[in-house]
Amino acid sequence: DVQLVESGGGLVQPGGSLRLSCAASGFSFSDSEMNWVRQAPGKGPEWISYINDNGRPTYYADSVKGRFTVSRDNAKNSLYLQMNNLRVEDTAVYYCARDFTGWSLDWGQGTLVSVSA
Amino acid sequence: QSALTQPRSVSGSPGQSVTISCTGTSSDVGGYNYVSWYQQHPGKAPKLMIYRVSERPSGVPDRFSGSKSGNAASLTISGLQAEDEADYYCCSYAGRYTLVFGGGTKLTVL
Numbered sequence: 001d002v003q004l005v006e007s008g009g010g011l012v013q014p015g016g017s018l019r020l021s022c023a024a025s026g027f028s029f030s031d032s033e034m035n036w037v038r039q040a041p042g043k044g045p046e047w048i049s050y051i052n053d054n055g056r057p058t059y060y061a062d063s064v065k066g067r068f069t070v071s072r073d074n075a076k077n078s079l080y081l082q083m084n085n086l087r088v089e090d091t092a093v094y095y096c097a098r099d100f101t102g103w104s105l106d107w108g109q110g111t112l113v114s115v116s117a
Numbered sequence: 118q119s120a121l122t123q124p125r126s127v128s129g130s131p132g133q134s135v136t137i138s139c140t141g142t143s144s145d146v147g148g149y150n151y152v153s154w155y156q157q158h159p160g161k162a163p164k165l166m167i168y169r170v171s172e173r174p175s176g177v178p179d180r181f182s183g184s185k186s187g188n189a190a191s192l193t194i195s196g197l198q199a200e201d202e203a204d205y206y207c208c209s210y211a212g213r214y215t216l217v218f219g220g221g222t223k224l225t226v227l
Contacts, residue, residue: 035216044120044206045155045163047216059214095162103210104153104168109161 002026004096004108011114016086022079022096022108030054030074033099036081037107038092045095049081064090086115121146121207121219128225134195137222139207140188145217147188151210154183154192157221158203166205167192194224202226 008020020036036049049070050059058070069082079096091114097105122140129135139146139154146152152170155163165174167183170190180195190209194201207219 037216044221045208045218047208047218050214057214061215100165100168100174102153102169102172103149103151103208103216104165105155105163105208105216106165107155107162 002098002106004098004106006094006096006108006111009094009111009113011116012086013117014086014088014115016115017082017084018086018113020081020083020094020096020111020113022081024077024079024096024098027098029077034070034072034079035097035099035105036068036070036079037095037097037105038090038113039095039110040089040092043092046092051079083113086113088115091115119217121209121217123205123207123219123222125220126223126225128227129194129197130227131197131199133197134193135197135224137192137194137205137207137224139190139192139209139219141190141209141217142188145188145209145211146185146190148212149210150185152183152185152190153208154181155206155208156201156203157206163206197226199226 003025005023039045048061051070093110095110096108154167157163170185171183211217
C-alpha cells in the first residue's frame with residue numbers, strides 16, 4: 001500500500017522557517033512525480049508545488065514562489081519542503097501527494113503548520 | 118489561477134442520486150481531460166475517488182461516476198449511503214505543471 005508520512009509541522013512566528021519532510025513507501029518513489037498541497041482551516045485544498053521524479057523541474061504556486069523550495073532524496077525515499085519567510089496566511093495542513101496517474105493524487109495524512117505571533 | 122466553482126452543499130436521502138458540479142475555464146477543466154475528485158471526511162486526508170474525468174481507482178464503488186462537458190465537470194453518486202456524507206473537491210490540471218482545486222461541496226445524507 002502507498003504510504004506517505006509527513007512530519008516537521010508546528011507553531012512558528014511570522015518571518016520564521018520550517019522544513020517539512022515526507023517519508024514514502026509502498027511504491028517506486030524514484031519513478032514518481034510528487035506534489036505538496038495545503039489546506040487552510042475550513043477551506044479547499046491549494047496546490048503549492050510540484051517536483052519531477054529526478055528533482056527537476058520544480059514548479060510553485062504564485063502564493064509561495066520565492067519563499068518555498070521543494071526537493072527530494074530518492075535514495076532515502078523522501079520529499080521535502082523548505083518554507084522561509086512564513087506568513088500568517090500560510091497556516092494550513094500540508095500534505096505530501098504522489099501523482100497517481102493523469103494529474104490525480106494519493107495523499108499523506110498531513111502535518112499542521114501554524115504561523116502566529 | 119482562480120479556484121474551480123462548486124456548490125457549497127448538496128443533500129440527498131439514502132438510495133437517491135446526487136450530482137456535484139465543478140465549473141472551470143478553457144484553461145483548466147475545458148482544456149484537459151485531467152479532472153479528479155476527492156472525498157474528505159472530517160479530520161482526514163482527501164481520498165481519490167475519480168481520475169481522468171471518469172476513471173475509478175480500484176476499491177472505489179461503482180456508485181461513483183464522473184463526466185465532463187466543456188468547461189464543467191460533474192461527480193454523480195448513486196444509491197447514496199450514510200458513509201458518503203463528506204466534503205467533495207474537484208481538481209483539474211491547469212497547465213505548466215499546476216493544479217487547481219474547487220472550493221468544496223458538503224454532501225449531507227438526510
